[in-house]
Amino acid sequence: MKKSRVLSLIKWLVLIAFAVLFLFPTIWMFVSSTKTVAEISREMGTISSFIPNFSNFQHWFDPYKELFSRFQFSRHFMNSVYYTSVIVFSSLLVNSLAGYALAKLDVPYKKVIKGTLLILIIFPFQSVFIQIFLIINELNLTNTVWGLALPHIGGAFYIYLFMIFFQKIPKELIESAYIDGASNWKIFWKIIIPISKPVYLTVGILIFVGSWNDYVWPLMIFTEADKYPLAVAVNILNETQPVYLNQVMAGLTITTIPILLIYIFGQKYIMPQNTSSGIK
Secondary structure (H helix, E strand, O other), X not given: OHHHHHHHHHHHHHHHHHHHHHHHHXXXXXXXXXXXXXXXXXXXXXXXXXXXXXXXXXXXOHHHHHHHHHOOHHHHHHHHHHHHHHHHHHHHHHHHHHHHHHHHOXXXXXXXXXXXHHHHHHOOHHHHHHHHHHHHHHOOOOOOHHHHHHHHHOOHHHHHHHHHHHHXXXXXXXXXXXXXXXOHHHHHHHHHOOOOHHXXXXXXXXXXXXXXXXXXXXXXXXXXXXXXXXXXXXXXXXXXXXXXXXXHHHHHHHHHHHHHHHHHXXXXXXXXXXXXXXXX
């Protein structure tokens, strides 16, 4: 009994140590975004760099005000919100429909499709950047939200997650709906979606984080600076002279906060262990 307590204490100490280690850069970023460039330089490498200057509270948001006055940061923020919303909702619809078809419908060559999905999961999206860009360019979709969104809407990994979850839903539930005269579309909207919130939230969060942080693809698709999302706009801060470190940290903080909020409020809904049957 004593040995298990010691092991449990060691485990928690290790977890806390790793948590602190990973949190340090984020804390430094938040704190630096509230200070002047002189304060950041003076306190660099000391414990003070992780502690806000409470005596100067009234000036904490000065770097943010200067950031928004120098750059069209509100426009870039709304661009990210718009692009991410389109990608998340489109991806959830397309991937869930594909996953449901593979899990519950008689699809021709189903085994071949499933095997292809597993192969596609291995290949990163970056490996076909050039080919996809040429297709988007031929369709005249550059500088448009659909040019940005279309390559991200269908994802082999997300289809596979939906398929695995839907396979756990009892077939008797669907068969009873068929007996009552429900169509496949009605079954999907009225039965499958309401009992599949964990997988929708899990995939939605993954898609949100990926699209919100995406940098290379938006940079390739958009040639007009006012259409850039936040991930690209933040890089502009490092290229526009003079570069103010506190403003860069403010931009990174604004980019990070939505992801933290999504994770904090959504983590308890992510694929809970008690959904093995697909129904709570």
